[in-house]
Amino acid sequence: MLDLESLFKLSYGMCIISSKKADKPNGCIVNTAFQFTPEPPMLAVSVYRKCLTHEYITDSKVFAISILAQDTPMQFIGTFGFKSGRDINKFEKVNYKLGQTGVPIILDNTVAFIEAQVTQHIDVETHTLFIAKIIACETLDADSEPMTYAYYRDIKHGKTPKSAATYIKVEPKQKATKGAKTMAKYKCLVCGYIYDPAAGDPENDIEPGTVFEDLPDDWVCPECGADKSEFEKVEED
Numbered sequence: 141m142l143d144l145e146s147l148f149k150l151s152y153g154m155c156i157i158s159s160k161k162a163d164k165p166n167g168c169i170v171n172t173a174f175q176f177t178p179e180p181p182m183l184a185v186s187v188y189r190k191c192l193t194h195e196y197i198t199d200s201k202v203f204a205i206s207i208l209a210q211d212t213p214m215q216f217i218g219t220f221g222f223k224s225g226r227d228i229n230k231f232e233k234v235n236y237k238l239g240q241t242g243v244p245i246i247l248d249n250t251v252a253f254i255e256a257q258v259t260q261h262i263d264v265e266t267h268t269l270f271i272a273k274i275i276a277c278e279t280l281d282a283d284s285e286p287m288t289y290a291y292y293r294d295i296k297h298g299k300t301p302k303s304a305a306t307y308i309k310v311e312p313k314q315k316a317t318k319g320a321k322t323m324a325k326y327k328c329l330v331c332g333y334i335y336d337p338a339a340g341d342p343e344n345d346i347e348p349g350t351v352f353e354d355l356p357d358d359w360v361c362p363e364c365g366a367d368k369s370e371f372e373k374v375e376e377d
Contacts, residue, residue, distance in 0.1 A: 152289035154212075156220050157185060158236075158244045159196035159203040165231045165244035168193045169221035171289045173205050173254075181274040183256050186267045192225040197258065197270060202241040205254040209284040210291055212249040214331040217292075218364020222330060240276055251286045252279040297329060326352045326371040331364035334374065 158167030173185040185205065187194045197203050208217070219230055235247045239255040246253070256272035326335045335341070335355075340348040341362055346355065352371070360367050 154208045154217070154287040154289055154292050156206045156208065156246050157187065157193060157197075157203050158206065158246055159193055159200055160243055161196045161199045164196075165236070166192050166196050166225035167206075167220055167230060167244070167246060168225075169217060170205075171292075175274075182259075182271065183254060183274055184269055184271050186264065186269050188267055190266075194268060198261075198268075200241075200243070201258040202239075202243045202275075203256055203258070203270070203272065204239055204243045204245040205256070206246040206250040207252045207254075208287045209249050209251050209281060210287045211284070212287060214296060215363050216249055218331040218361070218366065222361070222365035224365075247280065251281050251284050253277065323351060324376075325374040327374050328361040328364065328366055329370050329372055330366040331361065333361050333363040335361075335371065 152171040153173065154169065154171050155173050156167045157170045157173070158165060160166075168187075168191055170185055170187060173183060175181060175183055183205070185203070187197065193203075219228075223230065231244065236244045237247060239245045241255060241257060243255060245255065254274055255276040256274050258270050258272045260271045262269040262271070323337045325337070327333070328335070335352055337351045338348060340346045340350050341359075342348070344359065344362055346359065352368075352373075355368060357368070361370070
């Protein structure tokens with residue numbers, strides 16, 4: 141028996157890994173960072189090969205890990221987890237500083253950060269396992285609890301993008317079906333955004349009166365970038 145959902149029981153931390161290429165910063169959500177030696181302190185993290193942050197780490201050989209707090213807004217997670225730095229500047233409205241290596245370190249919603257320098261990497265199918273020496277680390281908010289992957293999934297009801305190392309395909313609870321077009325509202329399971337057909341999504345050329353079922357297949361949540369499969373119909377009382 142291969143019950144992949146059993147892997148949800150493994151404990152991970154929710155973090156943002158950030159890096160740079162020249163003076164350009166970028167970052168993405170990861171949940172597979174872990175320390176594996178005490179002296180010298182070493183860190184390993186798995187990053188999807190096709191994401192922009194992977195390109196930046198490969199180029200600069202440095203990265204930072206910002207450990208997220210439990211109360212991190214879902215929209216913040218959506219920006220770094222479901223949107224690409226090729227399309228937007230994720231750091232435009234984010235407080236960050238430059239570390240000892242010049243790597244951008246995110247300060248918003250961060251319990252602690254780790255700055256590291258890559259010493260080697262291992263190709264693992266769709267991802268790369270970066271192994272790095274810890275250069276600096278600091279606790280920024282000792283009173284906040286760090287967010288675990290279990291907390292993100294079970295309490296905040298967050299989803300995992302297909303590029304994540306821990307992605308497991310789970311069928312959505314309710315799919316839109318042909319012949320069942322209604323003016324029902326739909327909620328993004330990643331960030332909580334509500335699509336209201338009466339309002340549409342004018343900023344993305346979706347006119348008012350467009351039912352959810354008629355949205356283009358490539359339409360994504362305007363808040364976090366999640367695709368249509370991450371939406372669930374809002375049941376009216």
